[in-house]
Each structure stands twice: as structure tokens, then as C-alpha cells.
Amino acid sequence: MITALSGETSRLRATVDFVRQQDTATLLPLLLPGLDGPELRSVVERCAFSHAALLVFPPDEAALTAMLADCGLVLDAPARPSVVVRDRLAVRHKRSAAQLDVGVLRPAVACLDGARRMVELFTLAVPPGSDLAGVAAHERERQHEAHVAFEVGEADPLVLRGLCATFGRYGATPDGGGYNPHENGTVFYFGAPAEAKAGYRRVELYVPGDHRDVLADHLDEHRRRQPAESLLHLLTGAWTTQALAAFARLGVAEALSGERSVDVSELARDTGVLAPNLTTLLRYLTMLGVVSEDRAGFRLTDTGALLRKDAEGSMRALALMYGGPFYESFAGLEHTVRTGQVAFEQRFGENHFDHFARDPRLADLFDRSMAAGSRMFDPLPAHPVLQAAAEGATVVDVAGGNGELLGRILSAHPRLRGFLLERPHTVEAARRLLGAAGHTDRCAFRAGDFADVPAGGDVYVLSRVLHDWDDDRCREILRHCARAMGESADLLVVERVLPDDGSASLATAWDLHMMCNVGGRERRADHYARLFADAGLTLVDRTPLPLDGSVLHVRRGTPVDTGSRS
Incomplete structure (x- = not known):
């Protein structure tokens, strides 16, 4: 045990010496050969060398304290759980994460340039005779968790994406990462290029706060480099759909409302389910960022909160529909x-x-x-056509659903009137929703079909309607609209538009969904322009909306040019 402890102390002392001697401007070119000049200065301005990391395996707490003292390190805070390293070890050694009590300490080091940096010390206690001895031997030899780290000064997603791209240009490859809820920080790991001269094979970018949106792209790139893992993630997509639907159906999101974490036994009692099974579900959803876990139990993230019935912008109904x-x-x-x-x-x-x-x-x-997809509508009331509509102008929402979009328009423009056309049972739902918003006195309703589009409107709206139908039916719907529209009327068509260049888009996913479940399709802008032209209409403009949506501005008349402006 003394020999093993001596070896751990030597490894730690070498790491301390490395931290003491380096600075950001000299270390970065060693890690990323070729990075120099203005680009090096730009990176140095945005991130700083903060620490070098080491994973050690002391037999107990007393041995760890002795190691730190031998290396002149003083702790000013207790160890925290290290979620990222724990999970990496669990995957690498096929162990349950619950068996791996990995802690992290960050003692300060006084450096030669006057700065104070840290040694990030991951610790996993391995007493004599422990079945973790094989894990320790493997990790000491391979040094998987040894890395150098840079902390990002500005927690801006654009800056973060730019730094990741710069690392990639100079040969660094995505190598995992994660969000640590215990300290509210996001970690991006990279493999150093083969030409690196710093003696470390892994590099970390650390940014305070929750940046799992940027991290998701980084992890996707990491998985793309590992085809078997990538395929497994794709194959288990159905599990995710059903996990979210079950979470919504069981009312777990409502039971988790509030700021405090809730113990699983309490959650199981409140929702009438089995505690061990609920734990399994929640740990899977923790991995997805729907809930987070701490010592007190589980709590909702902002993402998970959207599965509550009473949440603003709730997407619970969408989870039940897609999971049903x-x-x-x-x-x-x-x-x-x-x-x-x-x-x-x-x-x-x-x-x-x-x-x-x-x-x-x-x-x-x-x-x-x-x-539930109403966030797509957020900017629509500010569309120039609606802004310019005259006092008392009528907005006709054709197949307007429960009135969500029309209600937003009327709330934003008290001078306008509304008219909603829908199926009988849906008209009643819209009447209730718009009545609750105080719009009944300036909104008319009609139960009917597309042949019943009323004439005399100033602005017509077709929101997520055309993608339900084949081209022939779309032409028929558009001709009904064109006959109802006066010469000066406008038509706003809200759809997800397929990208021209084949780039990733929600529209591509919805195209598959519409084909399989509805018999409709998503279309490119030039395809819509041809359909409009067949109905005697012209595509005037195209404006982007959230969730990969678009609003297509259409008027009567024969087009001169069917192109559209993005």
C-alpha cells in the first residue's frame, strides 16, 4: 500500500509542476500545433488555462490527505461528486455508476507567471482487496481522465461554438462531455491532435452554466466518429418517445412542480407507481436533460417543465399524441x-x-x-402584413384549430377583427379559448370545410394546413382562398419548408411523419410557389419562424418570378 501511495503522490506532484510552469499563450500552441498569430490571440482572449486533471485511487481519506500535504496542496472546499468522470468510468468498465463514488477536488497552485491555477483531482477510493483494483490499474496505465483544461470567460453560445470550431480546425476531435448539476457547469472534452507536444492527450473546455444545447452538437459529433454507438442511440429513439409519454401520462411532472428536489419514494406514493421502476425511468430522463438528480432526489429542468399540464407553452399533449x-x-x-x-x-x-x-x-x-407547437407563432403577429392592416380589418384563419394563433394576432392588434373557420367540434373549442381571452366580441366563427372560406377578408391565414394534403387537394384549397380574396387581400401560409440544400431541419423529420401518419408532405419553397401559381396566386416573400417554420406571404396575381427570399 505504501508503494502504491508513493506512486500516486509522484503522479500528483508531476501534475502540480506542470500547472505551475504553463500559461495560456504558450500551452495552446503545444496542444494545437499551427494555432498562432491573430487567431491564437483571439482564443487567448476568450479562454484561459485553468487546470490540469488527474484521477487518483487512494485507499482512504487519510491517505488522500497525506498525498495533498506531500505536494503542498491545501483544500479550501470539500470534495464534490464528479458526474461526468463517474459516468465515463461506468461505461468504460461496464460498472453501475452507483458503485463509483467519484469525487473532485480543486486545490490551488501558485504559478510562475503569478497566476493561481488549479489541479483538478478526481478521486476514487480503492481500499486493499477492493474489486475496483482492476479499474485503478487500467486507469493508471491509460490515463484516460488526465487532461488540461481551459475555462471560457464569456458564457455566450456563439463564443462557445466558435471555440469548439477552432479546436476542430487545428486537429482536436470531440471526445464526450457533460453537464454537472452539482456545480452548474458544462464540460466539452476533445482528443488532442497526434502532433500535440504538451504530453496530454485530452483537452477540456469548461464553461459555467447549463449549455447542453451546444453540448448536444458536440456529443453528436463524438458519436458520429463511433458508428456502433451512434447506431445504438438511433435505434433506441423509440424508448425516448415512450419514456417521455409515460412521464407525462403518470403525472410525474406535476408531482415534481416546485423548486425543491423530491425523493423517489414520495414521488412514487404521489403518482401511484413502483419506486424502483420510477427510479429507472427518471435516471433515463436525467440523461436526456428532462429531470436532474441530486442527493435529495429529482427535480424538473426547464425542458421537463414543458410536460406539465399547466406550463406556459406546455408540450404534454404532443408527448401523448406522439407516444400514442x-x-x-x-x-x-x-x-x-x-x-x-x-x-x-x-x-x-x-x-x-x-x-x-x-x-x-x-x-x-x-x-x-x-x-403545443405554438412557439412557432411567436413572431407572426409582428409580420409586416398584420402591422400594416387597417383599422377594423378582418383576419380570416382558415382551419384555425382551437384559435391559438388567431388569439395571438387579436391580442397583439386590438384594432383588428377575426374570423375562424373550422370543423364543428373544433369551432366550439376555439369559441371557448377566444372567449376566455376576451376576443368574442370581435371574432366570428363558422363551422365548415374549405369550400366555406368567407369572402371579404383582408388577411387570410393558412397555418400548418397544406402539409396535410397532396398537391391536388392543396390546389383546391388554395383556389377556394383565391376566390374569397379581394384584389388587395394578403394570404399568410405557415409551414415548415424543406431546405434547398439538404441541410438538417425539423421539416425533414415532419416530412416523414406526414407521409406515414397523415398522407401529406412538407415541401420546398419553389414547390409551394408552383402550387400558388396554379391557383392564381403569387409567392411574394418568405420569413423564418421558430422551430424551423416559415411564413410565406402570398397575394393574388400571376407571378413574374417564383423565387422566394429567405
């Missing part, structure tokens, strides 16, 4: 691709509009799930 009827029908995707028959119709014997209309519960769920 649409989940069932997606099992028939192969049939749709093979035959062209809509999988939903094969599964349920009728199209989804008729199927939902027969069941009031499903009809209500569908309408609420459509409203």
Missing part, C-alpha cells in the same frame, strides 16, 4: 414506403381527421397537441 396514436401507426412505416398507403389508415381503418373526430378525447388531445 402516431406511435402505433409509425410501426407501419415500411408498409407506407412499400405501397404508398398511409400507415395510420392501415392501423386504424380511416384517416386521422375522421378517427380523432369520432372520439372527443382524442379530438381534444389532437387540438391541444397542435397548439
Whole structure:
């Protein structure tokens, strides 16, 4: 044991000496050969060498204290749990994370340039005879967790993405990372290029705060470099859908409301489920960022809070719809691709509009799930067409669902009037929603079909309607709108538009969904322009919306040029 402890102390002392002698401007070119000049200065301005890290395996707390003293290190804070290293060890050695009590200490080091940096010391106690001895031997030899780290000074996502891109240009490769809720910090790991001369094979970028949105892209790139892991993540996508749907159905999000963490036994009692099984579900959702875990239990993240019934912008209905009827029908995707028959119709014997209309519960769920994507509408009331509409002008929302979008427009523009056309049962839901918002006195309602589009409106809206139908039906719908529109009327079409260049987009995912479940499709802007032209309409402009949406501004007349402006 004395020999092993001596070896650990020597490793720690070498790390302390390295930290003492380095600074940011000299270390970066050693790690990223070729980085120099203005680009080096730019990186130095945005991040600073903060520490070198080492994983050690003292037999107990007393031995760890002796190691620190031998290296002249003084602690000013107790050890915290290290979630990222714990999880990496668990995966690497096929162990349960619960078996690996990894802590992290950060004693300060006085450096030759006058700065105070740190040694980041990960600790895993391995008493004599422990079954973790093999883990310790492997890690000492391979030094997987040894790395040098730079802390990002400005927690701006654009700066963070720029730094990641710069590291990549100079040969660093994504090598994992994670968010540590215990200290509210996000870690990005890179493998150093083969030409690096610093003696470390791994580099860390650390940024305070929760930056899991940027981290997701970094981890995706890491997985792309490991095909088997990447494929497994793709194959388990169905598990994620059902985990989110189960979480919503069981009311766990409501039981977790509030600021405090809740113990699993209390959650299980409140929701009427089995505590061990709920723990398994919640740990999976922790990995997805839906909940977070600490010593007191679990709590909702901002993402998870959107699965509460009463949350502003709640997406609970969408989780239930995608984890319910649409989940069932997606099992028939192969049939749709093979035959062209809509999988939903094969599964349920009728199209989804008729199927939902027969069941009031499903009809209500569908309408609420459509409203769950309402963040797409946020900028729409500020569209120039609506801003310029005259006093008393009428906005006609064709197939306007439960009135969510029309209500937003009327709230933003008290001078405007509204008209909502929908199926009978949905009109009543819209009447209630718009009435609760105080808009009933300046809004008319009509139960009907597309042939019933009222004439005399000033602005017509088709929101997420055309993607439900094939081209022939779209032309028919657009002709109904064109006949109702006066010469000076405008039409605003809200859809997800397929990118021209094949870049990643939610529209591409929804194109698959529409084909399988609805019998519709997403389209490119030039495709929409041709459909408009066939109905005697012209695509004037295109404006981006959140969630990869677009608003297509359309007017009457024959187009001169069917191109659109992004």
C-alpha cells in the first residue's frame, strides 16, 4: 500500500509542476500545433488555462490527505461528486455508476507567471482487496481522465461554438462531455491532435452554466466518429418517445412542480407507481436533460417543465399524441414506403381527421397537441402584413384549430377583427379559448370545410394546413382562398419548408411523419410557389419562424418570378 501511495503522490506532484510552469499563450500552441498569430490571440482572449486533471485511487481519506500535504496542496472546499468522470468510468468498465463514488477536488497552485491555477483531482477510493483494483490499474496505465483544461470567460453560445470550431480546425476531435448539476457547469472534452507536444492527450473546455444545447452538437459529433454507438442511440429513439409519454401520462411532472428536489419514494406514493421502476425511468430522463438528480432526489429542468399540464407553452399533449396514436401507426412505416398507403389508415381503418373526430378525447388531445407547437407563432403577429392592416380589418384563419394563433394576432392588434373557420367540434373549442381571452366580441366563427372560406377578408391565414394534403387537394384549397380574396387581400401560409440544400431541419423529420401518419408532405419553397401559381396566386416573400417554420406571404396575381427570399 505504501508503494502504491508513493506512486500516486509522484503522479500528483508531476501534475502540480506542470500547472505551475504553463500559461495560456504558450500551452495552446503545444496542444494545437499551427494555432498562432491573430487567431491564437483571439482564443487567448476568450479562454484561459485553468487546470490540469488527474484521477487518483487512494485507499482512504487519510491517505488522500497525506498525498495533498506531500505536494503542498491545501483544500479550501470539500470534495464534490464528479458526474461526468463517474459516468465515463461506468461505461468504460461496464460498472453501475452507483458503485463509483467519484469525487473532485480543486486545490490551488501558485504559478510562475503569478497566476493561481488549479489541479483538478478526481478521486476514487480503492481500499486493499477492493474489486475496483482492476479499474485503478487500467486507469493508471491509460490515463484516460488526465487532461488540461481551459475555462471560457464569456458564457455566450456563439463564443462557445466558435471555440469548439477552432479546436476542430487545428486537429482536436470531440471526445464526450457533460453537464454537472452539482456545480452548474458544462464540460466539452476533445482528443488532442497526434502532433500535440504538451504530453496530454485530452483537452477540456469548461464553461459555467447549463449549455447542453451546444453540448448536444458536440456529443453528436463524438458519436458520429463511433458508428456502433451512434447506431445504438438511433435505434433506441423509440424508448425516448415512450419514456417521455409515460412521464407525462403518470403525472410525474406535476408531482415534481416546485423548486425543491423530491425523493423517489414520495414521488412514487404521489403518482401511484413502483419506486424502483420510477427510479429507472427518471435516471433515463436525467440523461436526456428532462429531470436532474441530486442527493435529495429529482427535480424538473426547464425542458421537463414543458410536460406539465399547466406550463406556459406546455408540450404534454404532443408527448401523448406522439407516444400514442402516431406511435402505433409509425410501426407501419415500411408498409407506407412499400405501397404508398398511409400507415395510420392501415392501423386504424380511416384517416386521422375522421378517427380523432369520432372520439372527443382524442379530438381534444389532437387540438391541444397542435397548439403545443405554438412557439412557432411567436413572431407572426409582428409580420409586416398584420402591422400594416387597417383599422377594423378582418383576419380570416382558415382551419384555425382551437384559435391559438388567431388569439395571438387579436391580442397583439386590438384594432383588428377575426374570423375562424373550422370543423364543428373544433369551432366550439376555439369559441371557448377566444372567449376566455376576451376576443368574442370581435371574432366570428363558422363551422365548415374549405369550400366555406368567407369572402371579404383582408388577411387570410393558412397555418400548418397544406402539409396535410397532396398537391391536388392543396390546389383546391388554395383556389377556394383565391376566390374569397379581394384584389388587395394578403394570404399568410405557415409551414415548415424543406431546405434547398439538404441541410438538417425539423421539416425533414415532419416530412416523414406526414407521409406515414397523415398522407401529406412538407415541401420546398419553389414547390409551394408552383402550387400558388396554379391557383392564381403569387409567392411574394418568405420569413423564418421558430422551430424551423416559415411564413410565406402570398397575394393574388400571376407571378413574374417564383423565387422566394429567405
